Amino acid sequence: MSVLHQRDWFEFILDLGLLERHLVTSDPSPEPSGCSLIVQFLYHANMTEQVYKTDLPDPQAEIKSKRIKILRVLAIKTASILDWNLLKFEKEIPIAVMSDLLHIFLRLTMNDNNEPKYHSQLELDKLENQTLFALQLLHRWCIRSVIFSKFPKKPPTKPVSVNMPGSLNSLQHMKDANENILKVITQNVNESVDFLEKMFNSYSGSVYKPLSDCFVNLNSETGYYDLKWENSSKIESDEIKAYISYDLGMHFFQIDNYEKSFLYFCYIKEFFSNSKNILHSLSELTLYANELESYMLACKSMLNLKLDEKDSSVTTNDNYTKQIINRIIKIDNCLQSNPVEIYTLLKEDCKICQLSLNYRANLETFVKFQNFDPKIIDLVSCSNLIRTVLNECSFYLNYKLDTLESISEVVGDLIDDLSQQSRKNLLLFIDVNFRKFNRKNQVALKNIMVKYKINNLSDIEIKMDIDEQKFVESTPSSPPLSSINVNTFKENSLLAYAKLSIQTSDPMILKNCINKYNLNSKTGLRFFWPKWQSFANELNNVVSNSNYMTNSYKLNNVNDADYFYICYAKIQQLIGLNKFSSALKLYKSYENSYNQSQKVAKFIRNQYLYLLIRNFIYNFDYSNVRDDQLTYMCRLEIKKKSTIPINQDEIIKYCRSFFDNCKHDSDISTELMENVFAFLLTIGEFNVLLAQESNFQNIQKKNIMNLNSPVFSLFKLTRQISRICLDMNKLDKNALRKIARELWDNLIESFTDTNRSEQTQSQGAQARDLQLTYQSREAIRKMFLLIKNRHVRTLIISVLTTIFNVADTQANLEINNELRYLWPSSLANVTSLNLNSLTDLLNSLLIDSLNYLNPFESNWLKTYSDILNTKNLINDSIRGYLQVLCCETKYFFKQAQRKGSGFKKTEEEFDDKIIRSLIKSCLSLNKHTQAALLCQCLSNNNNYGSAFKYLQDGAWCTLTSDEMDMMYPCIWDMALLEYLTNLNYQRGFINKKNVCIQLIGKENINPANPNEIIKKTTEAKKSLLFLKLLNYYFNN
Structure with missing residues (x-):
């Protein structure tokens, strides 16, 4: 018996003609297959490249480089022989290898130019035909990979076979790489959708599919090959749009956008109806046609469109989709012939949750519109309500529950078959x-709950119609029902008093409600609403943990206890709504009611101080912040927006008293301490903070408080910030750096992950230390965000920026830093620093500062833009740089004098730094023309070399996308215009050349003009350039 010889991958390098002879044969399944060869070629090319790129000397480096090129070209040529069949590739080639293949192919069609980051921004008409084919193929594959990854998969049942040496199985290799690639394309799938939609809507030309004849004259010894793109096969616009529309239709169908999905499927159906004579040659489209009718039927059902008779016979290869479609077909048949059976089908769906909520809602609307039997309508509504509850656990829905007659029947039919959680x-x-x-x-429902042993059955018949959201919305400082007198009720209705107590936040009305309610109730009013009970439990836990009491509050009577608990609950809810004035009113009566218990009164005083500070910070008026650079001890004012008069000195007095009481307090609230420190730093009371150093030293020595408490780290940071702010203009830079070093070291210590040996520390102790570290960092973050002093905030941003700039090894530029001279230039142990936590804090501070403190603070804008640049968020960083120019310059030239500015920077240094950052960012986005024009704004006039290079790159590169023609009127340098004229002439762009000639002929840019005219022309052109850049980056 003869044994067929299986080819090895290297044989195709030794004999370059073997590939076509092997694949273009009568044998339908050659060994190895074409897909297997693609995997092997790229696998060995990548392995060779890893060895080739090592730092060790390699005498065969040149040979390996040539081998890499040939292997990759062979992989692409193999794909072209297989007719670029995505259906075949998806089944046999792993995702990681497929991604590698398509990106290599794209770079090859672009003549090895750098691949742009955002393909959707490319001008399609300027791209080569083969580049367009590669781009649409790449993005179609990305969308299809994301779609198929979400389909249910049957686990493998057969044991994995062991491959022979030299053979690769796509199911066994690169599992981690496949998952990583899939994660990336899933995150960027919207970019693929944008590109394909742009190509579908705006491109009407043909594309050319490269064939194997495009790759000729391969030489494995020299690594040489020719690309004959003219041998490509033409694909008409309608056909390529058919491929795109099918993949976009699947994508929108999966994300429940059935309208768009149906439109794309209608396009491909119309294409099939007009192209039946060519479908036999389009194997991929033929397979699409087999699935198209299934998707069309599903979209019709979801959109409540009329179904055709032939729709009921549609089949699909996807079992999950098939089940959904079959259920939809049954429901549609019942609507026409037997509406009574609709409830049975919906009841079954409640158990397996296949039909979408959108479809069920549309079905309910249709049933009501068609005037079906009221019983059927009620059953459909009840089943939809239960399905919503099972799917989302939503307890407040847009259903009038008292009108649902069949709800108990539906619950009884379903509840036995549900899972335990449902x-x-x-x-x-x-x-x-x-x-x-x-x-x-x-x-009926009570009987069901008895069956399943619900714990609170004794209260079930007195449950009241209470909606928490209504309470939250009806607790303003002037409650809507505050004018109602309790005595106006004719009957002594417990429900009426309870409702009024929920709606009011007036102390007198609340006390009257409590008194009237408790006269006729066995239990106090605080037990009426479970939410009040939860706040009462929370209060008991806080106070008992603080050692304020031994057993319970010693209150005079039930009414006092109710008022105490209910006031606390209402105050906490008002704090959550930022209604501090109303909360302070309650606290006034709350505080004066309990002078018999010192411990309880102490707790109330601390809460009152917390409210005062929150009210101050919330009503802070940032427009009145004085930007005085000569001193950091600026006393800030607030706008009197609050109905409670805010006395700053009174709050300071409370803070001093609070610090005095801390000497004997073993459990100080970290949240309260954050607010106290932030308030004193905001108003510039640095001396008050420094005066508390002895208090905290005594607490630390006597072990009154847990030494690991975040309070100590907060005080250290606060004390060091206060010292720096006080001595900023008193000491020289060297003395100031010594003080700043303490702040630097403490912040690094707070954001350093400690690694202790497992032998010296138990697992529980490690978890406890980790929790304390997180608590400390969270406390620092909250305190820094509460500080509203511009100078203190700048100091904090400066130190965090320096740490980030030093620690981030990937940072490619020096980030702007207003106080950089204060901080060291190196870190001792970068590896243990938790850079992610520190970066999150820095971003939060910058965003909060620009959004709420001062959106025109140029130093914050520059710092934030530089950080965005280091993270490769180029578009966002350019917007930030343009905002800086809006704040501090006029048309890229004149620096605006800032009020009270003490930081001296020359006009040239400032402009050059921002403009060079803009140029670098524009080049990263292939905006060559913009980069060249920005070179005119540099202070050094000898920038022609760079500008000419950028213009030449932009003219010859097919990837540039910066509205090149629109930027020509912004040129005021005659040399650039003359160079552009010659460049466009060489490229054959006659219209562009004529535009340049017309601009040269204008009198206003004549170098012989007087200096005054030249200056005005330059300013006008710069103004136009600035406006065009603003329009381009803020409107696109």
Whole structure:
């Protein structure tokens, strides 16, 4: 018996003609297959490249470089022989290898130019035909990979076979690489969608599919090959749009955008109807046609469109989709012939949750519109309500529960077949909304809850119609029902008093409600609403942990206890709504009611101080901040927006008293301490903070408080910031650096991950230390964000920026830093620094500063733009640089004098730094023309070499996308215009050359003009350039 010889991959390098003879044969399944050869070629090319790029000397480096080129070209040629069939590739080639293949192919069609970051910004008409084919193929594959990755997959049942040496199995290799590539393309799938939609809507030309004849004269010894793109096969615009529309249709179908999905599927269906004679040669489109009708049917059902008779016979290879479609078909058939069975189908779907909520909502609307039997409408509504509860655990829905007659019937039919978690969600929904159902359903639902042993059955019949959201929205400083007198109720209704107590935040009305309610109730009013009970438990835990009491509050009577707990609950909710004035009113009466217990009174005073500070910071008026550079001790004012008069000196007095009481307090609230420190730093009371050093030293020595508490780290940072701010203009730079070094070291210590040996520390101790570290960092973050002093905020941003700039090894520029001279230039241990946490804090501070403190602060803008640049967020960084120019310059030239500015920078240094950053960013985005024009704005006039190079790159590169023609009127340098005229003439762009000649002929840019005219022309052109850049980057 003869044994077929299986070819090895290297044989195709030794005999370059073997590839076509091997694949173009009568054998339908050659060994190895074409897809297997692609995997092997790229695998060995990458392995060779890894060895080739090592630092060790390699005498065969040149040979390996040539081998890499040939292997990659062979992989692309193999794909062209297989007719670039994505369906075949997706089944047999791993994602990582496929990504490598398509990106190599794209770079090859671009003549090895740098691949742009955002393909959707390219001008399609300027791209070569083969480049367009490569781009659409890449993005179609990206979308399809994301779609297929979300389909349910059947786990493998057969054991994995072991491959022979030299053979690769795509199912066994590169699992991690496949997952990483899939994660990246999933994150960037919107970019692929944007490109394909742009190509579908705006490109009407043909594309050319490279064939194997395009890759000729391959030589494995020299690594040489020729690219004959003219041998490509032409694909008409309608055909390529058919491929694109199918993939876009699948994408929008998966994200539930059925309108767009249906439009794209309609296009490809129309293409099939007009191109039946060519479908036999389009194998890929033929397979698309087999699935198209299934998607069309699903879209029609989701959109409530009329179904054709032939739709009921549609089949699909995807079992999950098939089940959904079959269920939709059954429902549509029932609508026409037997509407009673609709409930049965919807009830089954509640158990397996296949139909989307959108479809079920549309079905309910259709049933109501068609005037079906009220019983059927009610059953559909009830089943949809239960399905929503099971899917989202939503307890407040847009259903009038008292009008649903069949809710108990639907619950009874479903509850036995539900999973434990779904049953729990359903019972919880019934429990919360019990009083909203009518009496008939209440009886039936109570029996169901008895069956499943709900704990609070004793209270179930007195549940009230309370909606927490209504309470939250009806607690303003002047409550809508505050004018109602409790005595106006004719009957002594407990419910009426309870409702009024929820709606009011007036102390007198609340006390009256409590007194009236408790006269006729066995339990206090605080037990009426479970939310109040949860706040009461929270309060008990806080106070008992603080050693304020031994057993419970010693209150005079039930009414006092109710008022105490309910006031606390209301105050916490008002704080959550930022209604501090109303909360302070309650606290006034809250504080004066309990002078018999010193411990409770102390807790109340601390809470009152917290409210005063929050009210001050919340009503802070940033427009009144004085920008005085000569001193950092600026006393800030606030706008009197609050109904409670805010006395700054009174708050300082409370802070001093609070610090005095801390000497004997073993458990100080970290949140309160954050606010106190932030308030004193905001108003510039640095001496008050420094005076507390002895207090904290005594606390530390006597072990009154846990030494690992975040309070100590907060005080250290606050003390060091205060010292720097006080001595900023008193000491020389060397003395100031010594003080600043302490702040530097403490911040690095706070953001350093400690690695202790497992032998000396148990697992529990490690977890505890880790938790303390996170608590400390979170406390620092909250305090820094609460500080509203511009100079203190600048100091904090400066030190964090320096640490980030020094620690981030990938940073490619020196980040702008207003106080850089204060900080060291190196770090001792960069590896243990948690750079992610520090970067998050820095970003939060910069965003908060620009959004709420001063959006025109140029130093913050420059720092933030530089950080965005280091993270390769180029478009965002350019916007930031342009904002800086808006704030500090006029048309890139005149620096605006800032009020009280003490930082001396020459006009040339400042302009050059920003403009060079802009030039670098523009080049990263292939905006060569913009970069060349910005060279005119540099202070050094000898920039023609760089400008000419950028213009030449922009003219000859097919990837440039910066509205090149629109930028010509912004040129005021005659040399650049003359160079552009010659460059366009060489390229054959006659119209562009004529535009340049017309600009040269204008009198205003004649070098012989007087200096005054030249200056005005230059300023006008710079103004135009500035406006065009603003329009380009802020409107695109």
